[in-house]
Every structure is written in C-alpha cells, then in structure tokens.
Amino acid sequence: MVHLLEVSGLTKSFGGVAALRNGQFQLESGSVHALCGGNGAGKSTFLSIIMGIHVRDGGQIWRNGELVEFASPAEALASGISIIEQELSPVPHMTVAENIYLGREPLRRFGGINFSAMNKASGRILDSLEFDISPTTLMMDLSIAQTQLVEIAKALSYDAEVIFMDEPTSAIGGQEVEQLLAAIQKLKAQGKGIVYVSHRLSEIFEVADHYTVFRDGAFVEEGEISSIDRRGLIRCIVGRDLEEEFTKTNTPTNKTGLAVVGLSDENKISDISFSVNKGEILGIYGLMGSGRTEIFECLFGLSKKTSGTISIAKKTIEVNSPSQAIGHGLALVTEDRKLSGLVMTGSVRSNLCLASLKNLGHGPVMSSMLEKTASKEMIAQFSIKAERDTMPVSELSGGNQQKTVLGKWFMTKPDVLLLDEPTRGVDVGAKREIYGVMSEFASQGGTVVMTSSEIEEVLGMADRILVMRDGRISGVLSRKEANAEMLVNLAA
Numbered sequence: 001m002v003h004l005l006e007v008s009g010l011t012k013s014f015g016g017v018a019a020l021r022n023g024q025f026q027l028e029s030g031s032v033h034a035l036c037g038g039n040g041a042g043k044s045t046f047l048s049i050i051m052g053i054h055v056r057d058g059g060q061i062w063r064n065g066e067l068v069e070f071a072s073p074a075e076a077l078a079s080g081i082s083i084i085e086q087e088l089s090p091v092p093h094m095t096v097a098e099n100i101y102l103g104r105e106p107l108r109r110f111g112g113i114n115f116s117a118m119n120k121a122s123g124r125i126l127d128s129l130e131f132d133i134s135p136t137t138l139m140m141d142l143s144i145a146q147t148q149l150v151e152i153a154k155a156l157s158y159d160a161e162v163i164f165m166d167e168p169t170s171a172i173g174g175q176e177v178e179q180l181l182a183a184i185q186k187l188k189a190q191g192k193g194i195v196y197v198s199h200r201l202s203e204i205f206e207v208a209d210h211y212t213v214f215r216d217g218a219f220v221e222e223g224e225i226s227s228i229d230r231r232g233l234i235r236c237i238v239g240r241d242l243e244e245e246f247t248k249t250n251t252p253t254n255k256t257g258l259a260v261v262g263l264s265d266e267n268k269i270s271d272i273s274f275s276v277n278k279g280e281i282l283g284i285y286g287l288m289g290s291g292r293t294e295i296f297e298c299l300f301g302l303s304k305k306t307s308g309t310i311s312i313a314k315k316t317i318e319v320n321s322p323s324q325a326i327g328h329g330l331a332l333v334t335e336d337r338k339l340s341g342l343v344m345t346g347s348v349r350s351n352l353c354l355a356s357l358k359n360l361g362h363g364p365v366m367s368s369m370l371e372k373t374a375s376k377e378m379i380a381q382f383s384i385k386a387e388r389d390t391m392p393v394s395e396l397s398g399g400n401q402q403k404t405v406l407g408k409w410f411m412t413k414p415d416v417l418l419l420d421e422p423t424r425g426v427d428v429g430a431k432r433e434i435y436g437v438m439s440e441f442a443s444q445g446g447t448v449v450m451t452s453s454e455i456e457e458v459l460g461m462a463d464r465i466l467v468m469r470d471g472r473i474s475g476v477l478s479r480k481e482a483n484a485e486m487l488v489n490l491a492a
Contacts, residue, residue: 002065004029004193005050005081005162010059012045019045023059024219025195025212027162032184032194034208034225036237038427039397042217043197047164051076051083063162082160084168088147092140097122099139100154125153129183131176144336145172145288152180156187163187166197170425172453175287175492181207199427201230202456215239238429245428246460247435250442252280256314257447258416260299263308268294269471272308276416281438281448283462285455286491290468292451293335296418300325300332312415326355329415333405333422335451341405342393349375349389351404356411378407383433399430406437417441419450423457435461455484467491 003026010023020042027033037043049056052070061068063079070076073083090099097119098105106114106121122135131149139147152168165184169177184194184207196208204211205225212222213236221236228236234245255278263272269291276282286292297303299310301319310317317328325332334340342351352375353360360370375389382403386396393404402423409417419438423431438461442448452458458465465482467475467490475490 001028003027003062004064005195006062006065007046007050008060010046010049010061011057012049012054013057018217020049020214021218023049023214024222026222027193027195028210029193030188030191031209032188032196032207034204034211035195035197035214036204036211036233037214037220038237038429039399040216041214041237041427043214044166045217046214047083047166047195047197051081051164077158077160080161081164082155082158082162083164083166084152084155085166088144088151090139090142090147090150092138094139095119095135096126096133096137096139096142096150096153097135099150100125100135100157122153122157125157128186129153129156130179143288144339145176148172149176149179152183156183160192162193162195164195164197167199167425168196169198169200169203172288177203177453199425199431200454201233201428202454204233205230213237234428237427245432245435246457247432248281248439248461250279250281250439250463252277252442252463253445255279257312258449259311259314260295261309261311263295263298263310264306265294265298265303266306268303269298272473274466274473274476276447276449278313278445278447279442280463281442281450281461283458283465284449284451284468285453285458285465285487286451286468288453290491291471292468293420294471295468296332296334296420296449296451299418300330302332326412326414329413330418331355331409331412331414331416332418333409333420335420335424337401337405337424341408342401344392344394346393347390348379348384348386348393348396348404351393352378352389352407352411355408374411378411381410382407382437397430399426399433402426402430402434403437406434410441414446416447416449419448421452422450423452423454455487458482458487459484 005027007023007025010020012020023046035043048054050061052072052075100122101118106117108114119135126133133146133149155163168180187194198204208225211225213220257276257278259275261273264270272295284292298305301321301324310319312328319325338344349371353371360374361367379389384403385400393401423434438448459482463479465477466473467487469491477486
C-alpha cells in the first residue's frame with residue numbers, strides 16, 4: 001500500500017544531544033493520525049524535519065511512494081504538505097487576507113496585487129470553516145484565539161494533501177474547537193491526510209483514526225485509536241501508569257479570600273460579582289469572547305474598570321496597575337506564556353526573579369547571590385528540568401516553561417492566584433504536576449481562580465464553577481451539580 005506520507009528511522013541531534021531517534025510514521029489518505037507524546041518527546045522536531053525546517057541526520061521520507069528530501073518549507077508546500085504551527089507568527093499590521101496569502105498574492109493583469117480577489121478567496125476559506133472573521137480585519141485587532149483560526153485558514157489555503165496540525169486548539173475555546181473538528185471531517189472526506197498533534201486527549205479520541213506515540217525522542221507504539229483507551233494511551237505517553245489525572249486535595253474554608261462586586265469595564269464585561277474563599281478553587285468557564293480573560297485583566301490592573309469593587313480578605317483594594325496588584329497579593333498566570341508570561345530571550349533565572357526584583361537586592365542594587373538562591377529554590381520546588389538556571393528559557397519544554405511562570409509568581413508569595421488556561425500546551429504529566437501545585441496552594445490557605453476552555457479540567461479541579469456568556473455571568477454551579485452539558489448550555 002502506498003501511503004500519502006511514510007517515514008522511517010528519522011534522527012536528529014542538536015549540539016550532541018539527541019532530539020529524535022528512530023522516528024517512524026505512516027499516513028493514509030482520508031484519515032486523521034494523532035502524533036502523541038509528552039513535551040520534549042520529539043514531535044515538533046519530527047514535523048520540522050519533514051517540512052524542511054531542520055536537516056535530518058538520518059532516516060528516510062517517502063511522499064506517495066517516492067523518496068523525498070525537502071530543503072525548505074517551500075519545497076514541502078510544493079509537494080502538497082502544509083503545517084499549522086504551534087507558535088503563531090502573524091504580521092500584525094496586515095489584514096487577515098494579506099496574512100493568508102502572504103508571498104503568493106493574486107496579481108492583476110498588468111501588475112499589482114488584486115486585493116478584491118484575495119479578499120474573496122480568503123472569505124471563501126473562512127466561510128467554509130465557519131470562522132466568523134472578516135478578511136479585511138487587521139491581525140493586530142484579533143484575539144489570540146482568532147489569530148489561531150487565521151493560521152488554520154492559511155494552512156488550508158494551500159490546498160495541501162497532507163496537513164500537519166501542531167497543537168491547533170491550544171489557543172481556542174470549546175465552540176472554536178468544534179468548528180475545527182468539523183472542518184477536519186470535511187478534509188477527511190476529500191481524501192486529505194491529517195497529522196494531529198495535541199495534548200488534549202479528548203480531542204484525539206474524538207477525531208483520530210490512528211495514533212503514534214513518541215517518548216524521549218523515539219518511536220514507541222502505533223495502532224488504531226479504537227484499539228486503545230485513555231488510560232492506556234496515557235501509560236504509553238508517560239511510560240508508566242499515571243495515578244488520578246486531577247490532583248485535588250484542597251478543602252474550601254468559610255473565610256473570604258477574594259470578593260468582587262459589580263465589576264465592569266468599557267466594553268467586555270458587565271456587573272461581575274463573585275466571591276472565593278480561602279482554600280477554594282473557583283473555575284471560570286466560557287467560550288471565546290465571553291469575558292473570561294477580561295475579568296483577570298481588570299483584577300490585575302491590565303485594563304481599567306469602569307465600576308465595581310475588589311476586596312482581598314475583606315479589605316477593599318484599588319488596583320490600577322500590575323505593580324499595585326502584586327503589592328496586594330495578586331498573581332496572574334496569563335494564557336500565553338511566550339507572549340506575556342515569559343521573556344523568551346532571558347534566562348530561566350531572570351524569568352523566575354522578574355516579579356520579585358525589589359526583594360532581591362539591597363536598595364537599588366541587585367544581589368546576584370539572592371537571585372541565584374531564590375532561583376534554585378523555585379527550580380527545586382517546581383521540579384523544573386533545566387541543565388542550569390542561566391540557560392535560555394526558550395530552550396525548555398512547554399511544561400517546564402509553564403512551571404517557570406508559576407515559579408515566578410510563587411516567588412512573590414501571593415494570597416490570590418489567577419490562572420488563565422494554566423495547562424495550555426503541556427503534556428499529561430506536566431498537567432498533573434500543575435494541578436498538584438494549584439491544590440497545594442489552596443490547601444495552605446491560598447485562593448485560586450482559574451479559567452479554562454477544557455471542560456474536563458474545570459470539572460476536575462474546581463470547587464465551584466462560574467460560567468460566562470457575552471461578558472456577563474450566566475450561572476454558578478457547585479462541584480456536585482456541574483456536568484459538561486450544563487456548562488455548554490450556560491455558555492452558549
């Protein structure tokens with residue numbers, strides 16, 4: 001049988017360190033093949049080699065039965081292979097249509113870009129995917145989730161036969177995920193082959209026909225998705241049986257940790273009121289644009305509230321800037337660690353110490369010894385896997401980058417922890433560690449508010465769930481009464 005794509009014995013090392021060993025894979029026409037593995041398993045390296053981004057050290061790649069070697073992404077695209085990358089790379093001052101057709105714009109008969117044709121072509125792709133985005137909107141005016149949808153549309157605009165989707169839903173919510181999965185079914189019906197990479201196991205079991213697992217840079221197992229269950233796939237990914245997926249040991253007290261009354265901003269949220277007790281984890285669920293993130297931005301002084309009061313431990317506070325928020329004991333883990341959670345050009349140590357600089361010096365002079373000691377403590381506390389704390393944070397896996405963000409905020413000794421999509425883009429093992437951190441923080445009397453687009457995560461970790469719709473609270477559910485259907489009904 002001739003496969004759309006077949007790979008055998010693929011290897012790659014960086015600086016003498018093996019990133020991929022014995023990469024194997026087969027993709028059939030009209031199917032979705034899930035490429036599974038933890039952070040650092042070699043999945044992105046594998047895809048990058050096939051796309052011609054990295055040169056392989058060994059191994060072979062066949063495209064429709066012919067041996068190929070792509071020297072650049074352009075050659076891979078010419079062969080009918082496109083990719084939706086995990087890292088978004090839009091040109092912010094260009095329109096959606098200009099981003100989709102960047103470098104291959106349709107031209108008029110006598111030269112010049114045919115903007116009308118380009119906008120119409122982009123509109124057709126967006127409409128076919130049922131993405132409610134205008135082709136003429138500037139990318140800088142889109143949310144992270146909408147930017148991800150445009151990246152998906154761009155990849156599909158090449159009319160490729162093989163489509164790599166590397167964490168395509170990491171920045172989008174429930175409704176948008178359903179749109180994407182529906183689009184994938186249409187592509188399957190057209191005979192396309194989809195390679196689907198995601199840490200969201202529920203998506204894999206919903207959309208995939210086959211699976212392949214990589215671990216520690218090497219091929220481990222492949223098979224039909226119908227032949228394995230969730231527990232078996234997790235065991236294969238992490239190399240051992242994983243205990244309870246959601247680590248939850250906290251017990252809410254009757255002492256108020258955070259209280260919000262009538263919180264509103266200029267255009268995203270209106271009349272938001274809720275309270276969270278010490279020792280409690282409050283989950284906030286809602287679809288893209290529901291106002292989840294905007295609540296955190298108001299609480300943390302990133303956006304201006306037009307009305308409402310905020311109290312911590314029954315003391316009313318005023319927050320007009322992040323520095324004020326930190327001073328009042330608030331900490332915010334943002335939804336995009338690489339855009340707003342970390343300084344990617346900095347070291348692990350500098351990122352860990354970033355929010356606590358005033359406590360790591362003597363007057364205006366920083367103490368390298370205090371920084372080094374504090375960094376070492378956080379690396380140990382969060383089990384951050386780094387060769388040294390002076391290495392670039394960009395070289396860490398996604399899970400270790402997220403733990404670095406958590407370590408940065410824990411160094412400030414917060415009373416209230418705001419977590420916006422805390423496990424986005426991390427594997428099942430790292431997720432469990434992060435859940436443990438949340439639970440332990442609450443167990444010690446801390447107050448936790450988390451948002452998530454993953455229903456299973458909200459149901460698994462929250463003691464109560466606040467549901468948002470169109471900038472307002474549409475319902476509040478206890479842990480006992482909440483279920484997936486109720487959350488979806490309240491959010492939609």
